[in-house]
Amino acid sequence: MMTRLRLQAMAAAMAMAFILSGSLPAISQTAATPAAAAPSQAAVAPSAAVAPSIVAPEKARKAAPAPRTGGSGHVYLLRGLLNVFSLGMDDLAAKLQARGVSASVYNHAEWQSLADEIAAKYKAGKHGTVILIGHSLGADAVMIMAEYLGKKGVPVALVVPFDGTGSYAASSNVASVMNLTQRDYAYMKRGSGFRGQLQNIDVSKDSSIDHITIDKSARLHNMVVGRVLGLLGRGGGAPKPANTSASAASTSGAAAATPAPSAAAAAPATAAAAPKAQ
Numbered sequence: 001m002m003t004r005l006r007l008q009a010m011a012a013a014m015a016m017a018f019i020l021s022g023s024l025p026a027i028s029q030t031a032a033t034p035a036a037a038a039p040s041q042a043a044v045a046p047s048a049a050v051a052p053s054i055v056a057p058e059k060a061r062k063a064a065p066a067p068r069t070g071g072s073g074h075v076y077l078l079r080g081l082l083n084v085f086s087l088g089m090d091d092l093a094a095k096l097q098a099r100g101v102s103a104s105v106y107n108h109a110e111w112q113s114l115a116d117e118i119a120a121k122y123k124a125g126k127h128g129t130v131i132l133i134g135h136s137l138g139a140d141a142v143m144i145m146a147e148y149l150g151k152k153g154v155p156v157a158l159v160v161p162f163d164g165t166g167s168y169a170a171s172s173n174v175a176s177v178m179n180l181t182q183r184d185y186a187y188m189k190r191g192s193g194f195r196g197q198l199q200n201i202d203v204s205k206d207s208s209i210d211h212i213t214i215d216k217s218a219r220l221h222n223m224v225v226g227r228v229l230g231l232l233g234r235g236g237g238a239p240k241p242a243n244t245s246a247s248a249a250s251t252s253g254a255a256a257a258t259p260a261p262s263a264a265a266a267a268p269a270t271a272a273a274a275p276k277a278q
Helices: 002-021 023-063 088-098 108-123 137-151 218-231
Strands: 074-079 103-107 130-135 158-162 176-181 197-202 250-252
Touching: 074 088, 074 108, 074 137, 088 103, 088 130, 088 218, 103 108, 108 130, 108 137, 130 137, 130 218, 137 158, 158 218, 176 218
Parallel strands: 074 103, 074 130, 130 158, 158 176, 176 197
Antiparallel strands: 197 250
């Protein structure tokens, strides 16, 4: 009995010694440290998880073709049906890029979102001259897109349809239309307020050109590149429609400079119905 009491007394004395020396609080703090550290580690984890999603879009933006700012301008080329029958637009874009012109290719179905992007950049003072080129349904789309840009106050320096599927009216914000076609029902016409240059260049007498090959014609590419370079002040000039009949290649009006934004605000003529299937 006495031994048990002595042992209990010794245990109580040792516990008191630990408390007085601070050893027990130290042990409690050590045990609590991992729990306290856990929130910090959890806070780091979300940042690590977010990092890849932040980097990836940035890389995508750098890889995507972006319009140049200022007066250098940008050429937008639109392909036709199924995005596979108008690869001449890609070839033409490469030729323009080789001459130092900023150019990019899209599907005709993207015309409205593309126009909204152009309008936003133009209003922010971050977009220069706008040039639109398209083949087949892409040709229809660039005419409609030009009118849409007019409603947003954006002038269009040049529209080049390659064999559209119908006739469309040039809107008042467009300075020049060079329509390349091999069917007379796809001639473009003057819309309300249009004061620019309008050309309907009929190449139907050229046996090497049809609806599928017109966008790939080296001769027509040279004409377009020359016109674009002339507009951007890099040489070139108005096209000379060689090997086309005099009656088929018609020019209406004198060449006009890019209209001021105020002119673009005028109500554009209503374009024809939405693009028809090829």
